[in-house]
Amino acid sequence: xxxxxxxxxxxxxxxxxxxxxxxxxxxxxxxxxxxxxxxxxxxxxxxxxxxxxxxxxxxxxxxxxxxxxxxxxxxxxxxxxxxxxxxxxxxxxxxxxxxxxxxxx
Numbered sequence: 001x002x003x004x005x006x007x008x009x010x011x012x013x014x015x016x017x018x019x020x021x022x023x024x025x026x027x028x029x030x031x032x033x034x035x036x037x038x039x040x041x042x043x044x045x046x047x048x049x050x051x052x053x054x055x056x057x058x059x060x061x062x063x064x065x066x067x068x069x070x071x072x073x074x075x076x077x078x079x080x081x082x083x084x085x086x087x088x089x090x091x092x093x094x095x096x097x098x099x100x101x102x103x104x105x
Contacts, residue, residue, distance in 0.1 A: 001055035003048060008069035012097035013038040016056060016067040019045065023078045024066040035098040070094060
């Protein structure tokens with residue numbers, strides 16, 4: 001879906017989310033704690049939400065939310081993001097989008 005690509009490519013870190021999803025909230029907090037100001041797109045507040053949800057599932061998100069994009073590329077849902085974080089790979093991916101953090105360098 002064009003809307004997903006547009007939002008994902010225009011922002012560094014994008015989380016497609018639902019306002020009632022606790023896993024979505026956990027992923028948002030993870031990025032916040034890592035110093036990233038992610039763009040959160042609440043699909044349950046979007047008139048095209050059902051189509052976005054279907055498109056995210058077709059793109060390979062098993063969920064379909066949260067769906068995390070970094071640098072315009074789909075990283076996946078909670079499991080994929082947490083696996084990247086635990087392996088240390090997530091920090092490399094988000095480095096260009098991190099705000100300066102005191103004493104975390």
